[in-house]
Amino acid sequence: MTTETGVDRSFHFWGCSEIRESLGLRADSVRHLLERLESVPQESIYYHTVRCLLRHRVVPTFYPDDFSTWVANEARDVTLAERLAFHSPFDFSEGEAFRQHLLQTLDDHLSRLPGFAPLVGKPFYFLAGRLVAVPLEIVARDLESFRGALTRVDDSALYYHGVEAIGRLGNPRGDFAAWIEDALGLASLARRIAEIDPFVMSLAGVRARLLELVDGERAGGRV
Amino acid sequence: MTGGGPRLSAYEGVAPPGALRLARYLARDLSGKSFLHVNSTREGGGVAEILNRLLPLLDELGIRTRWEVISGPPEFFVATKRIHNTLQGAELPFTRAHQDVFLETSRAAARHLDLAADLVMIHDPQPVALIEARGSGDKWIWRCHIDLSRPGRTTRSFLEPFVRRYDGAVFHLAEFAWRIPIPSYLIHPSIDPLSDKNRDMDQSEVERRVSALGVPLDRPLLLQVSRFDPFKDPLGVIRAFRMVRKVRDCVLVLAGGGASDDPEGAEVLARVREEAADDADIHVLLLPNDAHLDINALQRAAVVVIQKSTREGFGLTVAEAMWKAKPVVGGAVGGITRQIQDGITGYLVHSVEGCAYALRRLLNDPLERRRMGELGREHARRNLLITRHLADYLQMLRLHVS
Numbered sequence: 142m143t144t145e146t147g148v149d150r151s152f153h154f155w156g157c158s159e160i161r162e163s164l165g166l167r168a169d170s171v172r173h174l175l176e177r178l179e180s181v182p183q184e185s186i187y188y189h190t191v192r193c194l195l196r197h198r199v200v201p202t203f204y205p206d207d208f209s210t211w212v213a214n215e216a217r218d219v220t221l222a223e224r225l226a227f228h229s230p231f232d233f234s235e236g237e238a239f240r241q242h243l244l245q246t247l248d249d250h251l252s253r254l255p256g257f258a259p260l261v262g263k264p265f266y267f268l269a270g271r272l273v274a275v276p277l278e279i280v281a282r283d284l285e286s287f288r289g290a291l292t293r294v295d296d297s298a299l300y301y302h303g304v305e306a307i308g309r310l311g312n313p314r315g316d317f318a319a320w321i322e323d324a325l326g327l328a329s330l331a332r333r334i335a336e337i338d339p340f341v342m343s344l345a346g347v348r349a350r351l352l353e354l355v356d357g358e359r360a361g362g363r364v
Numbered sequence: 365m366t367g368g369g370p371r372l373s374a375y376e377g378v379a380p381p382g383a384l385r386l387a388r389y390l391a392r393d394l395s396g397k398s399f400l401h402v403n404s405t406r407e408g409g410g411v412a413e414i415l416n417r418l419l420p421l422l423d424e425l426g427i428r429t430r431w432e433v434i435s436g437p438p439e440f441f442v443a444t445k446r447i448h449n450t451l452q453g454a455e456l457p458f459t460r461a462h463q464d465v466f467l468e469t470s471r472a473a474a475r476h477l478d479l480a481a482d483l484v485m486i487h488d489p490q491p492v493a494l495i496e497a498r499g500s501g502d503k504w505i506w507r508c509h510i511d512l513s514r515p516g517r518t519t520r521s522f523l524e525p526f527v528r529r530y531d532g533a534v535f536h537l538a539e540f541a542w543r544i545p546i547p548s549y550l551i552h553p554s555i556d557p558l559s560d561k562n563r564d565m566d567q568s569e570v571e572r573r574v575s576a577l578g579v580p581l582d583r584p585l586l587l588q589v590s591r592f593d594p595f596k597d598p599l600g601v602i603r604a605f606r607m608v609r610k611v612r613d614c615v616l617v618l619a620g621g622g623a624s625d626d627p628e629g630a631e632v633l634a635r636v637r638e639e640a641a642d643d644a645d646i647h648v649l650l651l652p653n654d655a656h657l658d659i660n661a662l663q664r665a666a667v668v669v670i671q672k673s674t675r676e677g678f679g680l681t682v683a684e685a686m687w688k689a690k691p692v693v694g695g696a697v698g699g700i701t702r703q704i705q706d707g708i709t710g711y712l713v714h715s716v717e718g719c720a721y722a723l724r725r726l727l728n729d730p731l732e733r734r735r736m737g738e739l740g741r742e743h744a745r746r747n748l749l750i751t752r753h754l755a756d757y758l759q760m761l762r763l764h765v766s
Contacts (some may be wrong), residue, residue, distance in 0.1 A: 156382050158390075159552040160759045163535065165543035197380075197746035198707050199739045266538035268550065273759060275389045277382065295382035 150324040152281040152316075156297040157305065159195060159270040161188075169263040170257060171216050174208070176246040177267060183236045184269045186243070190230050191308045192270050193298045194339055201343040205229065207265075208243065215262030221250045228342040231307055272309075274301060283337055284325060288355045294343040303347060304339050317351065330358045369420045370558045378557050379751035387425065387751060393766050395426035399757075400481035402432045404444065404490035407653040408621055409591070410553060410680050411487050411509055414753070418557040421754050427761065432477045434491040436469035442633035444490040450516035451489065452595060458519045472496055476643040482765040486530075489660065502766040506530045509553065510677040511595075511698045512540040521697035531764060536678045536699050542686075549760065552702065554753035555683045555744070560656035563686055565664055573661035579647050583703045584614040584727055589659055589684075591620050592633040592650075595675040597695065600716050602639050602646060604672065607720035614726050619649040619662055644650070650758055663688050667733060668726045673720050676700050683748040686740030691733050693722040703748065709740035 164185055168174035188208035204210040204226045213222035223244050233239040281287035295342060302316035312319055313337045322331035337350050340342070372384055399422060403411050419429040420478060443462040450458050474497035484504045486492055498504050506527050512535065524544065527533060530546040541548040555562055588607060590596040598618050605616040618630075618636060633650060640646040651658055663669060669685035671694040678699030685692045686703065692710035694700035704710040711722035726733055 156756055158759070160756060160763070163541035163548040163550055165541060165548065167538075197592045197743075198706060199743045199746070229676060260427065263539070266541075268538055271759075271763070273390065273762075275382075275386050278387060293381070295380060295758050327738065 146360075150282075152287060152290075152320045152324070153272045154277045154279040154281070154294050154298050156277050156295055156296065157195070157272050157274045157301045158274045159192060161233040161268050161270050164267040164269060168267075168340045170260045171218060171221065171247065172251055174212075174265055175251065177265075178230050178243055178247070179238065181267050182269060183240070184318040185267045186236065186240055186306065187215060187230065188268055188270045192272070194304055194344065195297060197296065198343075213270075215260065215265070216258070217261045218258065224250060229338075231340070241332060272305065284321075284327070284355060284359060288352065288359070291348060291351055291355070296348070299344045299347050299351075300339075303337070317329065317332070327358060330354060334352070369417055369556075371602045372421055372424055375749075375751050376556055378745075380746050383500075383749070383751040387421075387558055387754050388754055389726075390432035390762060391425035394758065394761050396428065397483070397761060397765050398428040398430070398481040399761060400432065401486045401487060402434060402477070402479070402484065402494060403487035404441075404492045405436050406431075406433055410678070413559075413561075414553055414556075414682075417636075417750055418753060418757070419553075419737075421750070421758065425754075425758070428450075428611045428760075430478070430481065432479070434470070434473045434477070435495070436473065437508045439465045440469040441542060443631070447489045447519055448510060448521040451523075451728065452511050453514035453516070455516070458516065458522065460504065463522055467493060471496070471709075483761055485534075485760075486508075489523055492523060493765065495526050498529075503531045503634075504529075504762070505532045505534060505760060507534040507551075508540065509536065510540075511674075511675045512542065514699070534760070537702065540677075540698075551753070551756045552699070552748065553678050553680055554678055554748055554750045555687060556731050556750040557687060557745075561639060561660050562684060563660065565660055567641055570661045570664045573658050574665045577647075577649060577662070579617055579649075579662070581665060582651060584612070584618060584667045585662075585665050586614055586670060586723060587617045587619065587662055588670040588672065589619045589663065589681045590671065590673070592636060594628075595673055596620075596631055597672045597674050598632070598636045599639055600674075600719070601670055601672050602636070603647065603716045604670075604723060607717070608723045611724060612682070615645050615647065616729060617647045617649060617662060617666075619647075619651055619659065621651050621653045621655065659684075660688075663690065666690060667724055668693060670719065670723070671695065672713065673697055673699055673700060679703065681747075683744050685738075686744040686748070689734075689737035689741040691726055691736035691740065692728070693719055694721075703743070705739075705743065709736050709743055 170175050209222040209225040230239045281289045281290045306312040306316040318331040318335035321327050385498035422429045443466045449496050486506050534549045535541045588601050667693050669690045671682050675696040676698035682692050682703040694704050706712040711721045756759035
């Protein structure tokens with residue numbers, strides 16, 4: 142789709158792949174997790190709270206990120222897991238603010254415990270990831286072709302445009318919502334797409350919701 | 365590198381959507397780069413199997429691949445087996461004599477192996493000391509396939525100075541990674557869905573092959589496929605089986621092959637045979653290394669597949685079974701914990717009794733077996749196929765030589 146000014150307004154789908162690196166750091170208790178979180182690279186916090194959405198599980202875990210999952214399963218502290226799980230990094234203006242939130246939550250929780258809680262399960266290992274984006278050579282020019290593309294692209298494309306675009310590529314609406322509003326002029330649909338929360342659903346769920354919203358728009362109704 | 369195996373396009377529709385496009389994209393700027401792999405055996409074990417299938421695909425994408433094998437006298441493999449066992453936590457001495465034969469053999473091998481390549485990937489500890497012979501400008505990566513969560517201190521102290529000279533290391537899992545001042549990547553191994561071991565097989569072929577092995581198909585079949593190695597706990601599997609058989613008539617098959625770099629296998633096999641003697645329901649099969657179709661048939665005939673390891677680098681037999689839509693009961697160690705989603709694609713167990721209970725439960729519930737099997741196959745498709753592994757290696761090449 143080209144505008145009168147010659148600008149390409151098509152949507153080009155990208156997928157992505159990640160290679161993981163060990164930082165050689167581990168936490169052997171919740172208190173140790175707190176201490177490590179004070180200094181681990183921001184990339185590692187991002188990996189464990191955002192990139193974890195890219196992992197391919199056939200049945201998603203209940204908790205949205207690696208920290209709360211580890212606290213629940215290995216430290217067996219479900220109350221703390223619930224407190225950590227509620228906020229996603231995207232609720233904060235920048236990564237350091239999210240780190241401070243994690244530190245405050247852990248510190249507050251530990252201050253209420255009567256004593257040191259030894260680890261029941263396995264330690265937490267800090268990782269980071271390197272992402273490579275890949276052009277899929279799938280292009281949408283209107284809502285119809287956008288819908289068709291959504292059924293064909295793999296999960297990594299949903300992650301890349303819906304999550305990484307917000308977390309790392311400076312597009313707070315996400316690529317899908319931004320394109321639908323800016324190129325197609327469908328502000329209402331764009332707003333509803335931007336409301337999809339990938340932290341509380343699987344990428345398969347994100348795909349299903351996108352299709353539902355697009356189909357609703359094509360049918361002229363609201364979903 | 366020459367080799368058979370299917371073309372990349374054959375994986376279309378088998379691998380997850382986008383996997384082939386990703387591999388081709390990652391390979392774009394790597395045409396003509398040379399990629400050498402060095403390990404200690406061409407036959408037997410997961411490393412050789414993966415290399416046999418993966419290298420032709422890298423070739424097809426324009427990478428000039430080669431594969432060298434370090435060889436040596438029997439004493440060398442006694443020493444490397446000792447390294448293997450002590451790295452996995454066995455409390456055995458790793459003596460000066462072991463170290464001397466290891467270093468002498470490594471240095472002799474370095475003189476006759478062609479180790480020149482843009483990227484050299486050294487697999488496991490056996491050839492690790494070849495780093496002493498690296499050429500200028502070459503990049504070297506050490507890929508370790510074994511469980512390093514509790515390495516013996518003497519062996520680690522001996523090996524670590526060599527590892528530190530590499531440009532990077534690859535481990536299966538974060539808990540295996542050493543804290544060393546080089547990048548430590550995490551890459552899971554993989555299975556090839558089109559290989560003889562994993563290709564589709566119709567029921568008549570399954571029955572023909574399993575019957576030819578002398579295994580009855582008139583009762584539910586439980587199976588463990590692995591080398592005869594104490595860490596695979598074949599004796600624990602027999603004990604679990606005997607508990608289950610008291611409440612449910614079934615048959616156990618312990619099937620495995622040998623490897624040219626594993627001198628202890630015969631000893632363990634003898635102990636397993638002794639334990640299973642006079643028990644008509646336990647079938648201990650020592651299969652040749654190329655019996656892939658028989659393994660395939662056994663896995664398809666099994667109602668539940670077991671991998672009751674007490675240490676495990678990764679345990680690709682779990683992925684193989686999941687690819688065949690079988691629920692898996694696995695020891696909660698190493699890479700098995702990354703393959704089995706506990707209660708979803710199988711069960712993770714911590715004891716003989718836990719193994720027996722999980723088997724009893726699955727034998728009693730065909731619906732659960734089917735549900736777990738289907739989810740396991742999808743998990744394997746998304747995470748454990750050779751096409752994902754191919755992309756990981758291409759990323760390593762891009763990071764280090766492009």
